[in-house]
Structures are given as C-alpha cells and as structure tokens.
Amino acid sequence: MIIKNKELTDEMFLPAKSRNSTEQISRPANTYWQDVWRRFRKNKAAFTGLILITLILLLAIFGPYANHYGYDEQNLSRANLPPKIPILERFPWIGFNGVDINGVDKYEESKVTGYYWFGTDNLGRDLWTRIWKGTRISLYIAFLAATIDLIIGVAYGGISAYYGGRIDNMMQRIIEVLVGIPHLIVVILLILVLQPGIISITLAMVITGWVGMARIVRGQVLKLKEHEYILASKTLGAKNTRMIWKHLIPNSMGPIIITTMFTIPTAIFTEAFLSFIGLGLQPPIASLGTLINDGYKLLRIYPHMLAFSAIIISLIMISFNLVGDGLRDALDPKMRK
Amino acid sequence: MDVKNLQVSFDTYAGEVKAVRGVSFHLNKGETLAIVGESGSGKSVTSKSLMKLIPNPPGRITSGEILFDGKNLVTLTEKQMQNIRGSDISMIFQDPMTSLNPTMTIGKQIMESIIKHQKLPKKKAKDKTIEILEMVGIPDAVKRISNYPHQFSGGMRQRVVIAMAISCNPKILIADEPTTALDVTIQSQILELLKNLQKKMETSIIFITHDLGVVANIADRVAVMYAGKIVEIGTVNEIFYNPQHPYTWGLLGAMPNVNYRGEELITIPGTPPDLLNPPTGDAFAARNQYALEIDFRLEPPMFKVSDTHYAATWLLHEKAPKVILPESLNKPGLSLSNEKSKESLMKKTDKRQKLLEIKNLKQYFRTGNKQFLKAVDGLSFDIYKGETFGLVGESGCGKSTTGRTISRIYNATDGEILYNNESIFGKKSDSESQKLNQKIQMIFQDPYSSLNPRLTVADIIAEGMDIHELYMNKKERMERVYELLETVGLNREHANRYPHEFSGGQRQRIGIARALAVNPEFIIADEPISALDVSIQAQVVNLLKRLQKEKGLTYLFIAHDLSMVKYISDRIGVMYKGRIVELAESDELYQNPLHPYTKSLLSAIPIPDPKTEHTRKRIKFDEKLSRNGEEEEPVLREVKKGHWVACSEQEYLKINNKDSEVISIYGV
C-alpha cells in the first residue's frame, strides 16, 4: 500500500502499442505418443527393463550362432562341465573357470580344450546354445499366445461394449462363468488331452487368457463411450467402422498394450510351470521350462545348469513387468497442459 | 488476521511455479471477505496456505507473514498448527461428494474434532454434535448421526461439512468455493445458512469464489485476484459501483446482468499467464486494452482510492490518462425494458416458420428390472427459425437428455419431433439420415472430453466434412479448416496441433468450428460454457451471437446459468422433472414469472449487484403445496400471448379471470 517514489517519466504513461496476439501457443507440437515416450524414458526402472528385453531378444536370436557348438550334439565325454569363459576364468570367485563345487577342474579331468560358456548338461550338450534356443521357444510361445489373446480379447470386449444392451449382457454372462474357472486347472487338463507341444500349449493358454483382455477392453470402451467426442462423431453422422477404427481403438491402445505386457510373463511362467509338473515340451525341443526342470534334478551337484535358465527367466519376467508398470504410469494423463 | 506479502511456490519438474506472488490483506472480526478470481489466480492456494495445508513438497511458503492471534503462522510447527486447525480456523471445501470420509459415520467425523480440540468426553461430544446438526438444518439429527455420507444428498452433505467446521466455534471460517458444485436453489440455502451462523457465532468468513453474484450476496469486503496477486480490494459497494482496475471492469462486464440487456458482453481476450515464467511488469498487461507502456515494465503498486479501497494499476497514477468506461459498467441495476424490441419480437413470431416441433416427447431409461428413470416426461415446445431458444433447469430436470434426443443420440421412447415438418425418427434412407446430420449439430459441455486427444485439430474440425465428402481435394479441405479456425478466433497455425495444448475456451471454439464445418441450420448447445471461466464464457457467447447473425443459425441453448441464458435467448423454457413448466420470452419471463418453480429459481440466482442482493427475498418452491391437492396433471396453457404456464384448469382460470375458453393447449 505504499507508493514507491521512483523516477517515472511521462512517456511511460502513454497507451501501450499492441503486442503479440494473445492466442499463441509456446510449446512445440507433441503427439500423444511422443509425450508418453518422454515420460517412460524418465522412469529409470522401466527403461532398464526395456533395455533388458532388447538385450535378451537379441541374444535369443543371435546367441546360438555365437559359438560353433550345435544345439543337440551329444557327447558323453563332455558331460556335466561347469561354465568356462575366457578372461573371466581368471577370477575364480565368479565361477566361470570350469571348476565345479568340489573344486575339481572338470575340464582338465575330462581333457577338454574348448570353452563352454555356460557349461554342458548331463548329455554333453552345450548349454549356451540350448539356453538361447530355449529362450527363443519360450518367447515364441509367449508372443504367439499374447497376440491371439489380443485379437480375440479386443474383438470380444470391443463388440460387447460397443453395441451394449442385450448383446453386452449376454456376452458378459459368458465371461462371468469363464472367469470362475481357475486357469491353470483348465490348462493342465487340456494339455493332458492334447499332449504337450508348442501349438497345444499355446492353445491352452489362449483359451483361458483372452478373458482378461476382453474385460479390460470392454471397460475401456465403455468409459470412452461416455466421452463427448464420441457423441459428437455420432451427431456428425459417423458410421460404426469410423467410430471403432478412428476413435475407440486408438484411444484404447494404452490399456491394450499394458495388458499385453503383462500377458507375456504370465505365459512364460505357465510354460515353465507345465514343464515342472511334467506336462512341458518333450525332448529334443528345449524351452526355458524344460531346461529349468532338467537343471533342477542336478541342483545339488551341478548348480550351473539351473542357475542360468533360472536367471534368464527371472530377468525376462522382471523386465516385462517393469516395462508394463512404466507404461502404465506413462500413459496416465496426470498433466493436462 | 493480517496477511503480509505472502508468497507461495510449487516445485514442479518443469521448474518453480510462483502461484502466489505477494498477497496482503487483513480480515476484521465478524466480517466476510470474498476473494474473487478465475482459475489460476491463486485464490485457492492462498486460502490453503493460511492454514498451511499446502503439501510440502512440492509447495512451500517462500516468504511473507500470516499474523493471527498474536502469532505468525508461517513460523509455527506442524504440531502447533494442528491445534489451530479446526478450532480457531477451519475450512470447508468445494466438492461435498468427496470431502467426507465414505466409511465413517458423519457423527464420528464431527465428534472427532470436538473431542480433539475441546477435550469433551464422548457422551457430551455426541450431544454437542446433535446440537450442531440441528443448527445447520439437518432434520432428524438424532437418527442421522449414525448415517454415512452417501446417504445424504449434495446439499445435505455440504451442511454436514459446515457442521464439522463450526463445531469448535472457530474465529475464522475459510470457505473454498463451497457452493460451486451445487444447484442454484441449494446454493442460496447454503449462503443463507452461512450468514445466519455468522451472525450467531461472530465468525469471520473468507469466501472464495469466481461468481460475482455470490459475492454481491454474501460479502462485506472483496479482494480481486489475478495471476497470484490481489489487484483490487475494497468494500463490496466500492468494488461493484466504483471499480478501478481494468481486470475488475472485465469481470463485471463479462457477467450478464439479468436486469440489463445489451448487445455484446465485454470480454477479456486471451488467457491467464503462465506462472512458471511470470511476465515482467503487470501480469494483466497483455490482455488489458487500457494498458500503458509502463505496465509492461514495472509492476504497479497498490494505489489508494479510499481508506478501504485500493487498486494496483498504473491508471491511478497522477500521470495516467483518464479512461472512459464502457456504457454497461456505468449503469448496473437499471432495468431496460425494451418495449420496442418486445413488440418487434412479437410480430416476428407470427410470421416466422417453425423449424423444430416437439410433441409430447418422452424419454425413459431403464435402471434395472421394471424400473425406469423418466428423464423426459411429456415435453412439448416449438422452435422458430433464426431464434435462440433457451432451455433452463437444474440438474436432473432432463434438459441435456432433450438435447441429445433431438440430435438423435438417443431414440425417443415416445412422442414426436418434427424438423421442417418431417419426423426425425423412424426409418430413414442413408441420404436422408445424412442430410439431417448436416442440418442439426451439437456443441458439448466438457471441453476436455469433447475432442479426441489423438487427432489433430484439423482432423477434428474436418471430421464432418470427411464423412459427408464436402470437398474435392486435400487443399480445399485444409482451406476450409483454416477458414473455420479464423471464424472462431483461432490461428491457422493451430491446425496441426493436439487438443491438450489448448485451454478450455479454445477447445470449446474448436468444438464450434467442428459443428460449423457441415453448414448446419440448427445448433444445439448443451451447456457449452458451464465449464469455463467467466471471462472466457463471454468470449464464447459473443462468438455464438455473431455466428448467428452472420449465418442465420437457430440455437437451442441448454444451461443452468439463468443470467447467461436470459442474455442470449429470445425465448426461454423452464424445465422441471422432465416437463416444461413455463415458457415465455426472456424479458417477459424474468419480469413476470407465473409458475412457482420459476419464481423460486429466479429468486435464487445471485445478481452481481449488492444493492439488489441485500434487499431480495428468497421464494421457496414446495411442489406439493403448489398442487393444492389437485389430482390432475398440470398442462401447459397459454396465459398471455407467447407466455405459457403449466397449470390446472382452475389455476388457469384464476390467472386469467376470463371465461373458460383456452387459447391453446400443448401436448394434448
């Protein structure tokens, strides 16, 4: 409330010349997905997860070609060798020096000159190659199942929510019944009947898994239907295809992608679980699940057989979960301006 | 209480946002100080800071003093503040739906603060709670003390919130927009309640709002805030009848006064500044048509206009030129009865053609087995070409549903709607349907959900054109989009941006551009301005009026803000419980309301004019009483030329004092 006594010239009191238009926007244009990516990158855990996934994918594709050992070459004279990697073998405490837990250098004992990076299994097969091939199979099953889940789930949930009314009611009844059935039980029963194989496992997972995606999609579409731009489209005369493809699905991509991110670790886990209870893939096909199962039998003597596959499966699951979490946070529009 | 140079900032990932940049005021005992401002002005942050309720991080009080009861609140510890909160100073918030803990009985919630601050034993606390509940007007307090919040209506919940706040006889009550989320009639009840409580308990009230009408009703003194500072402060009469700051002029001019009907509303162009990088000089300068050079360089200090009236504007400096105020600001409180315009309106009505006819419309929604929600229950009225028809009513009366049924988002349960003498329902060929889609368009309420966040502005606006194939090639399409953008007051550069980069007012304009893209004849505006700030509302309303003149559009304007509806409409229909209870021309309706509900509604709207507000009386509407025990359903009857009221035969006869010949009856 005090008037400052400053030097105020007369010309300061002339009316101001017109300035810039008041409707400017200062920031550069950012699409929605650019914004999401920016937020995602800031989340260190999620970003780490993404890098891990990329690494594992690359190794799964190129890993088996890295060394000259085959995937199924059996050589009993080289059975049960601990892992040995050049350079790292100088550090005994890491465990890559070819020495087993009793301190015996098995390479010397069996007079082997080559390096087996992850060691060998009880039939003398190179574990490095087998593990990455196994990873390939596991990932393949997981992605296949997730994709089919997505297609069926989006279609079912989308149709149910879009048309609403009695169609929705009916489709929901069916889902309610299906939800009450424990997934793993059904999967087990199906595998019993169909005999384990890549297709049958995938099929079993899909039959129980699509329900989750359908519910999410339905929830999202129902929410979107209330948004006024949908109503606006309708008054403009938009037909159903336009509404679905231009409006509803793009705006549902978020939850769809997140759900898929979480479906994949579930699928990998299920496959490993099946192997563990004896319903997994049969030899000579190897998957992470079968490798873990095999490794388990010799846990006490040769831990390296279980260790690597266990670590890799854990890493895959952790990274997908981290990425899924990160996406969920990044897609949450907390900021409006 | 005395606040000196309060400054509050928030640390966001983008930097420091200075939400409050030096606020000073004092509060006297037993008075009500209203803090007015729009979104982003800093009023909410200020009020929360008084009780140090700003979460820290990310907010913090960077400097200033809050002197209360001999102490400086800024320096007190959290524990000491806890003793003050709820007992010496208490606060009520805006949304009664979320302000109460849903899993605790209201009795417990009220008793909590009594037990903590007044240290009463449980039994005594319970008695006191019942006493307070009765004081705030909750019937059956003894039984309802063990109810949960969801068992109360919105207005009742707000009373519970007030009960909690006054339970320990606070010296200051801070009310942060407590009536914004309530219907007009409930709002006036709550305002009355607050005034009564103040008289009884001698509490000082700080009332935060953006509604100048409410301010005129309840305040003794007023502080106007903009961009984190108080730009003008004074008694309520001084602010309304002798405002000195251009922003205050803008606010007052942007609100249509029910007693005055003018041509254009004064608008404040542009949007409030970004407080991440506050501009140098006066923050309001960029939008101020009376800005001086110095406004862009130095911040104006507070100039004294009188002992109680201060304003922070360089216009008050002795060297500043004198400014001529626009007409409307100099004559509040005068009612302009435009007899001439009324007559011309009448003549036009006879010659005009009916564009839209609604006959006995019914819209029922299923809410479970065998139960129906009768949103619209026998609605009939006509709309003439070129006019603006206003449809008003409180929440739940069915006005939105009506709009959506006309635009065929819903299919009517029963009744007929004729557009240009053709029914809009029933089997239609594709091309017929398309034509109707072009002719009837709609503008929506929520600027944040009415635009698809994934599409560019150009795609959004052009959607109608894309569907109806109204152009030859891409170039033509973009040309049209640019044209439309400029028509609604935006720039060409905005075409390839995304909705989240725009403010609420701008988004509404994009919505209007979208509706215009298909060259409609009839536009339904469903509460298009309810979600906007007052000064922005004026921009949109002016735009709509201009478009109507330029393109000869017909509007159905749905709203609950009666003053704005009256300003923009030629004729108004009042809806209550799915039916129209009164229909007349705007002036006629306001000067001569006949239906008790209309009277009650009109008496509840706060008018931004302290003199009228303080002398007005509230009229209550009791549905049962007005029926007088009559069995028959009231029907709309024309009582005077162009003025229809829902009443029974007998009432009609009473009103008219004529013989029983009825001129015409709607809906039979």
Place this chain on the structure above:
Amino acid sequence: MLVTFWVIATFTFFLMQTLPGSPFNDERLSESQKERLYERYGMDEPVPLQYITYMKNIFKGDFGVSFQYDGRSVSNIIGERIGASAVLGTQSLIVGTILGIILGIIAALRHNTSIDYGAMVISVIGISVPNFVFAGLLQYWVGVRLQWLPVAFWEGFEYSILPTISLSVFVIATIARFMRTEMLDVLGQDYIVTARAKGLNGFSIIIKHSLRNAAIPIVTILGPMTVSLLTGTLVIEKIFSVPGLGEQFVKSIMTNDFPVIMGVTLFYSILFIGIVLIVDILYGIIDPRIRLSGGVK
C-alpha cells in the same frame, strides 16, 4: 456359481473320456481280468450313462475310486492329503497378507523416497521371479549350504518354514503393490485434506481414516490370490516333498490316474468358487456404501 461348476464338471468329464489309452496297460492282466476291472469301474457303459452316474456321484461327494491306489476312494485320498496343503496355504496367506499390507503402507507413506523405490523393486522381483526359482534358491542356500532348515518332508513346524516362505513371496509382493497404490490413492482424496483441516495429526489420519478405505479393495483380489496359491502348491509341494494335495495331483498326472485328477480338479473348483462367494459377501459387509444403500434424503 453353480453354472460355472457344472461347466467345469462336464468339461472335465468329457476331457477324460477323450484321453487316449487306459490306465490298465499292465500286461500281466488277462483280457477277462481287464474286462472285470472295466466293469467295476463302470467304464464299459455307454458315455451318456457314465455321465449321469458321474454327476450323481459328485452330488453324493463320491468322486470315484483311484486307479493307482487300488481301491481307495478319491475322496478318501483328498481328505488325507488336504491337511498339509491347508496348513501351507493358510500360513502363506496370513503371513503374506500381513507382511504385504505393512510393506505397502510403509512404501506409500515414504512415497518417492528410496524406501518406496526399494520396496517396489522388491515387489516387482517378488511377482516376477517364479516361485520354484525361489524355492530352488532357498533349498540350495539355506538348506544345503547353510543347513539351517530342513528342505524336504513334513515332520514338524520347521519343515513348513521354507515352503511357506517360497509361497508367500508372491503374496507379499502382490499385496504390497496393491496396498501401496490404494493408500496413495486414498491419501490424495479430498476427505484426507478435510481431516487435516480439522487439525488431526498424521497418525490418526493414517490409521483411522485411510486404512479402512485402502484395505477394503484388498478383499477383491483375495479370490485370484487364492488361485495363485493353489497352483503354487503344486510346484512347491513337489520340490519340498510335502505330502499335500498338490503333490498328489502332480503324481496323478504323471500316472494318468484319471479319477484322482478329476476329483482333485473338481475339489479345487469348488474351493475356488466358495472363496469367491465368501469374498463377495465379505466385501458387502465391510464397505458401508454397499451395506447401506440408503435412499437420498
């Protein structure tokens, strides 16, 4: 609910019918002996008749007779084995839930600090790493190398510790994450601001106001959680050689002992449906908004 059960039962039945091979592949049995066995087990009757018999028996609680354990009724087997699994499951559930809630609350209160971050990383690991990996780790390090706790069989309380830990990791992680999300959500609500404005201190705000609101939704995930526990026991019991129902189930799968497989499946289903029912009822009781859907005055 009943529809679901009926669907499962029918599905299981028809699935069993389609399984190739018969359990009586022992060459020592002569044809006539096989015939008599078939007759005894009702496997010679036409399928629809078998179905009806099957359904009738289920209602009586008779799940048939095991192939592997000659003559013992399935229900008998289930009854014998359920003890260990029940103990294991309940222990894991209780331990997991309590620890999970505490962890979640701590993480929420120390939001955005290293404690929060750390707790969340642990949770992610907890739900990602398969429980048999944990089991393996525990067995190896704690059981073999350090020799602190027994790794197999079920002869006393200490035998249940490692299996319980393996099973409850998942529970703790899931509930911690959920609780943290709910708590953060509640703490951001308007009524918490109201409570602060009344001058209540932090402790009473947390306990009295937030906890109830945040904990109620946990009831909704108890259903799926139980399913996970259930399937978890299949693996954990096998690894730790715990004589529970899960281990039996896995054994029966390997030996194609169909009646046991079917019986246990049905049993699990009944269990699951029952839990979902209880959870629904519980939710209605705890949340006053549902309990008293009173009218608006």
